[in-house]
Amino acid sequence: MAQVLTFRDALRATLMEEMDRNPAVVLLGEDIGVYQGTFRITADFLTRFGPKRVIDTPISELGFVGAAVGMAMLGLRPVVEVMTWNFSLLAADQILNNAAKLRYFSGGQVNVPLVIRGPNGAGVQLSAQHSQSLEALYAHFPGLWVVAPATPADARGLLLTALRGKDPVVFLENAALYGAKGEVPDGDAPIPFGQAEIMRRGHDVTIISYSRMVHLALTAAEQLAQTGIEAEVINLRTLRPLDRETLIRSVRRTHRAVVVQEQWRPFGAAAEIAAVIYEGAFDLLDAPVERVTGADVPMPYARNLELLALPHERDIVAAVQRTLYRQ
Amino acid sequence: MASKRGGAKVRAERTPAGPDLASSVPWYRLMVLTRRFEDEAERAFRRGKIGGYLHLYSGQEAVAAGFLAAIRADDIFFTAYRDHAHAIFRGTPPQAVMAELFGKQTGVAKGKGGSMHLFDVPRGLYGGYGIVGAHIPLATGAAYALRYQGTDRICLCFLGDGAMNSGSFHEPVNMAAVWGQDGMCPIVYIVENNKYAMGTSVDRSTVVTHLASKFGLHGIENEQVDGQDFLTVRRAAERIVARVRATGRPYAIEAITYRLVGHGAADLFQPYRNKGEVEEWKQRDPIQILERELHRAGVLDDAQVAAIHKEAEEKVAAAIKYAEESPEPPPEELPRDVSAQG
Known part of the structure; x- marks a missing residue:
């Protein structure tokens, strides 16, 4: 239920x-x-x-x-x-x-x-x-x-x-x-830490994210599907512990990875996740790991600038296309 | 020796002769033991046997001893990094403390904490903290927990004069006063005012040098005490502890004391104070003050004093030997204890 x-x-x-x-x-x-x-x-x-x-x-x-x-x-x-x-x-x-x-x-x-x-x-x-x-x-x-x-x-x-x-x-x-x-x-069903969820199955690329960015990744995946690209979307759920196994297994199958985070790029979560992918799937990667991140600025007030500072679905679509050399 | 600027009057609260004095002999013994412990720890530091920082308690013994003599076995306490004596007064074996300083597997924290992080939870010692003032909120929350759990246990929080200028002092102390209105914060804040925060004297870091009165600004009752006189501290502690246990309200005391040694073992030259001042305070050595009182009351004679000193030397020598001969923590110990799960 x-x-x-x-x-x-x-x-x-x-x-x-x-x-x-x-x-x-x-x-x-x-x-x-x-x-x-x-x-x-x-x-x-x-x-x-x-x-x-x-x-x-x-x-x-x-x-x-x-x-x-x-x-x-x-x-x-x-x-x-x-x-x-x-x-x-x-x-x-x-x-x-x-x-x-x-x-x-x-x-x-x-x-x-x-x-x-x-x-x-x-x-x-x-x-x-x-x-x-x-x-x-x-x-x-x-x-x-x-x-x-x-x-x-x-x-x-x-x-x-x-x-x-x-x-x-x-x-x-x-x-x-x-x-x-x-x-x-319903009922008593704790989710153990360190268990990512595959929210969408796909074989062309793996999009890895957490929290709100997962929803952008899912929207981007739907848009990509219309162009014939099937993206796998992973919701990490916890960053520490990080479910290395699920994301490495996925990337070893899709050969491509895009990591999406809202925070600033330098020294962010995506850098660690990308490193984990390189350590576990380097030999099977067909493209460098792409990062989609917030802009490297303090958050501006003006709505138009704020929107520019945050990741958008189109940034994820573009990153996926880069991993597929379709740009 | 109250602060003149604060216009403080240190309470004169003498213990009447009798059973109180006889029951203080074990505390005299412990004070002699911890002084010897600190002396030998410093020698071990110079020999390179102890690493990192080493903050000694010599000169301040009557403060912790007086308060720890006044609490129950199921009460708890938190302190900062000058913590060796606090543990030993409470019954932690000196060899386990020394082994911790030596970074050995047989130390109280398996060699993972060192001098600044002594813990002995079964005896109520909840640490041992290295960031000045940062244990004050922990102790405050712990006191709340004791009441929440429906017990009449209390919490002591030892802190230094230097901690009182930090936000980690004012924030929890304000909350303690609020919680105390509902009887939910049975804590005694014990300021060990040894005159210097490392090398910065109290009057160079605050205009309000009557430190106890700072608690008053938050609505917490407070007083000063002569921290060199064990009997006076103990007497005050017994009164305060009983009151806090009964009311669940916080209380604060500023013990005027003095560290006869450097801030840490590396503080060799002490440019912030002159030798005359140290010599003056040596005349008020808490161990000698208690020794004189016990002598005068006839509960301690010269032979006993000599025997107590000899016993302390032997115990500390044994602790050093134990620490030296104990094994280092094995490599497998490195990742252990980070988390309870996973």
């Missing part, structure tokens, strides 16, 4: 069920309670679970992310909402130096079962400080899992895994997807 839910409702329902099931789950964040959540992921949670479990915090990212790490060390299962991932930079030391590492430097004496979630990436005309994609930053650090769901089903399945694991999870949502609908399986 499955029901059609929005991405937002998939997150809400999953969080709510898990809070009903596990009294150790507590939520912290700015305006998640009385205000009902900036993106209404936690609407009605305060009434349902009370202020000890739904903690409205001051605007102190360092403070409340760090406090959540401490709660996790003591066996609670805090879920922190960062209003957007841009603000997580204020708590970067807590995430990168404490949450990610203290299991290791304590010699395995403590776990940090912490989920930090919120929207990542560009919105609409939010300009330079509120439009960043930070996945490569967090995926660089050992000790963190980095999750980037593309569909409501991903959101539910990956959140269940995050909420039941023992490690800190960076859970990257995308505000533009909150209203997107999709089939979500």
Whole structure:
């Protein structure tokens, strides 16, 4: 059985069920309670679970992310909402130096079962400080899992895994997807980390992406199909761990790869993914791996410039055509 | 020795003679042991047996000892990187601490943390942190968790004067005060004001040199204490711990103390302070102060003092030997403990 839910409702329902099931789950964040959540992921949670479990915090990212790490060390299962991932930079030391590492430097004496979630990436005309994609930053650090769901089903399945694991999870949502609908399986079906999904089968080229960019890749694949090119589309779902096996197996079959990311090109996720492809499929590649990325500029405010700064379906189509030497 | 600028009055809270004094003899023994431990650790550092940084606690012993003497076995605590004595006071075997400093498999963290990251979770020590101030939010959240879980356990958070100028001090302390209104934050912040953040003195880094009063700005009750006098610290600690346990509200204390050694083992010349100042503070060595008190009360005689010092020498010598003879962590240990899963 499955029901059609929005991405937002998939997150809400999953969080709510898990809070009903596990009294150790507590939520912290700015305006998640009385205000009902900036993106209404936690609407009605305060009434349902009370202020000890739904903690409205001051605007102190360092403070409340760090406090959540401490709660996790003591066996609670805090879920922190960062209003957007841009603000997580204020708590970067807590995430990168404490949450990610203290299991290791304590010699395995403590776990940090912490989920930090919120929207990542560009919105609409939010300009330079509120439009960043930070996945490569967090995926660089050992000790963190980095999750980037593309569909409501991903959101539910990956959140269940995050909420039941023992490690800190960076859970990257995308505000533009909150209203997107999709089939979500009923019941208790966590999606393990490190399992990419092949969203579309094809034999000419593999398009690899995650989060919102998966939808652009699917649209581009439909357009390419009209010109006789069958693209395989892979939704990575998690960047750390990275499902190397699925993407290498696909590229060894299609001989061509295009990696799509919203973030800036230098040192981005696509560079790592391309390197993985070269390591695992070099002998079978018929063209260099192509990268489709955001423009290497701080995000501009003007809508026309913003659209130029973000990847577009036509960029993916053009990249695929380059791998097929059809330009 | 309260800060003059803050107009502070250090509480005079003497322990009456009697059972309190007798029960302080084991703490005298531990203070002697940790002083010896630090001296020998420094020698091992000079011999190249200990790598990285090595921050010694010599001179500040009465602060951690006084507070750790006042909490229960199931209470917990967090501290910064000057943490060897905190672990040993709590009962972590000195040889396991020394082995950690030597980077050996038998260390408390299997040689993965070193001097700055001592952990002994079964004994309530939740680290050992290397970024100044960054453990304060952890301790604050941990205190919330203790209450959330329905216990009356409390959390101690030791921090230095240098940590108080960071955002990682003000943000969680403000939250602790808010949570405390609902009785949800049983934490004692213990500022170990040893006068210098590395080489920068308190009065060169803040105008408000009465550090305890900074907690007051966030609505947290606070006081100062003479951090060189174990009996005074312990007495204050017992009162504060009982109160925090009962109310679930945070409380802060600034212990005026002094580090008789450099910031780290590499701080040889100490250009930020003069020898006269160090000599002056040596007159207020916390071990000698406690020794005199116990002597005066008749619960410790010269023979016992000599025996305690001899025992400390032997224990630390054994710890050094143990650390030296312990194996290095095997290569297989490298990827272990990064994550609980996968």
